[in-house]
Amino acid sequence: MKIAVVGKGGAGKTTTAAVLARTLARTGQPVVALDCDTNPNLGLSLGVGMDATEALLSLRDGVGDGVEHARSWDDIVARFGVDAPGRRPPRHGLQDRGPRFRLPVMRGLPEQLLGLDIAEDTTVVADFEAGIGTLTRLGETKVDAVVVVTDPTVKSLEVASRAARLAEEHTAGPIVIVANRVLDEADRDTVERTLSGRTVLVIPEDDAIPAADRADTAPLDASPDSPAVRALTGLAPLLAGS
Numbered sequence: 001m002k003i004a005v006v007g008k009g010g011a012g013k014t015t016t017a018a019v020l021a022r023t024l025a026r027t028g029q030p031v032v033a034l035d036c037d038t039n040p041n042l043g044l045s046l047g048v049g050m051d052a053t054e055a056l057l058s059l060r061d062g063v064g065d066g067v068e069h070a071r072s073w074d075d076i077v078a079r080f081g082v083d084a085p086g087r088r089p090p091r092h093g094l095q096d097r098g099p100r101f102r103l104p105v106m107r108g109l110p111e112q113l114l115g116l117d118i119a120e121d122t123t124v125v126a127d128f129e130a131g132i133g134t135l136t137r138l139g140e141t142k143v144d145a146v147v148v149v150t151d152p153t154v155k156s157l158e159v160a161s162r163a164a165r166l167a168e169e170h171t172a173g174p175i176v177i178v179a180n181r182v183l184d185e186a187d188r189d190t191v192e193r194t195l196s197g198r199t200v201l202v203i204p205e206d207d208a209i210p211a212a213d214r215a216d217t218a219p220l221d222a223s224p225d226s227p228a229v230r231a232l233t234g235l236a237p238l239l240a241g242s
């Protein structure tokens with residue numbers, strides 16, 4: 001399954017993609033978190049840490065300059081990534097393998113990466129570059145679901161509306177709007193007015209998210225019970241249609 005996470009700059013795509021990837025990995029299925037941003041920081045939100053994230057970036061930047069191009073999806077996964085941490089919910093008492101965090105070798109081009117032959121049982125969560133240009137460039141490549149992240153500002157909602165319409169051309173699966181950083185009823189009303197008829201998951205404004213970012217930890221590790229993280233864990237079931 002290929003899931004694209006799109007939206008305006010700063011809306012919360014990376015935070016959403018990271019919590020989604022780690023939530024999905026808890027079920028035991030193979031998950032690859034794909035950072036398609038030229039300015040990648042998905043590793044930080046997954047809890048991979050600054051050093052490993054930067055090491056992956058230098059590896060990717062070395063392609064064509066001493067580092068060989070990857071020829072296949074498996075090659076990319078094997079050579080251009082590290083395992084992210086992941087843990088089953090505490091009641092299981094077991095350490096689980098987390099999602100494999102992979103930086104793409106092809107200069108962050110989802111239209112190339114998502115068009116590759118990816119094993120059926122693998123779920124790819126792709127954190128797209130800001131805006132809707134990358135969705136347009138997907139061309140004929142299809143994904144299985146699109147998550148459109150927006151904050152409650154008019155500009156971000158306008159991008160989200162266009163992204164959701166465009167997403168219909170690239171997926172036959174669910175399109176879920178993540179309305180992030182919602183403060184109050186007025187924000188909810190604005191979101192509902194602009195995106196009526198869409199499936200919307202509301203995520204509250206929550207200081208735990210920037211606090212985790214500042215501490216270079218995954219929000220899911222730093223504050224699993226914070227309101228925004230709890231709300232974001234509701235995304236995986238929505239995508240599965242349950």
Ligand SMILES: Nc1ncnc2c1ncn2[C@@H]1O[C@H](COP(=O)(O)OP(=O)(O)OP(=O)(O)O)[C@@H](O)[C@H]1O
Binds near residue numbers: 129
């Ligand atoms: N629910 C939330 N409450 C408060 N702050 C949040 C919330 N979600 C995200 N943020 C903050 O907003 C900022 C942007 O989040 P994030 O990096 O996830 O967005 P992005 O869409 O990936 O940005 P970019 O377009 O730069 O890649 C970060 O500083 C993050 O801590």
Ligand SMILES: [Mg+2]
Binds near residue numbers: 013014015
């Ligand atoms: Mg981002």
